[in-house]
Amino acid sequence: MGFFSRLFGHDAHDEEKMANIRRSIRSEIDIAECIEAHMKWKGRLQSYLDGTSREQLDPMVICRDDQCVLGKWIHGPALNYFHDDEGFHKLRSDHANFHFVAGSVVKKVQERDLAGSDALLKNEYARASRDVIQDLAELNKHLHRQDQ
Template sequence: MKRIGKWKDRLAAYVDGTSGEKLDQGVICRDDQCTLGKWIYGEGLAQTGNLPTFHQVKAKHAEFHVNAGQVVEAVQSGHQDNAHKMLHEGSFAKSSRDV
């Protein structure tokens, strides 16, 4: 998904210190604020909430947001190396492939 790729680019710039953005871990970890999340908790739930695949997508999407929040938290705690690892080969990398 294009939006996932954009998130990865934004987080990479944040981890590298080249982003001027102030990212809020408390917002990023929420899975109901982005376009997909709003669909999942609204129209998607109403139209396809009875399907097992819907719940799989919902869970993978939530995991993606938790992992994105952990990357931001690592940077804000001064652990850029750990954030870089999560972003490129760890939990965020895996969850971004799964969504």
């Protein structure tokens, strides 16, 4: 079975129920906004690394995956739909990793390890960001299927 298939991979006779679930989820969270917010982190981190940011970033807050809009949703309401879905657990894991790596980038900058921070940003962070965005794009595809 594919990503998020436990919820969205049901037979056609369940289509009305699935359409209602998709509408309910869309009313709770805007996945496209979450993708955009996570994409903006690269610029924020790069500015912080370059010393051009006016933000005071706290790695102990950034590393928490339950503080952003997406994190609050995946640790809360999303469990009502996806608690046993393999794809959802991948999203949760990838999202936690994203925040851990983003926090590590900031911590390295604060330790004045700019080369280490730059390497993290270009490698582990880039992979973590790509993973979260791919997971969210897959979920968004399911959420915006034509409701019948």
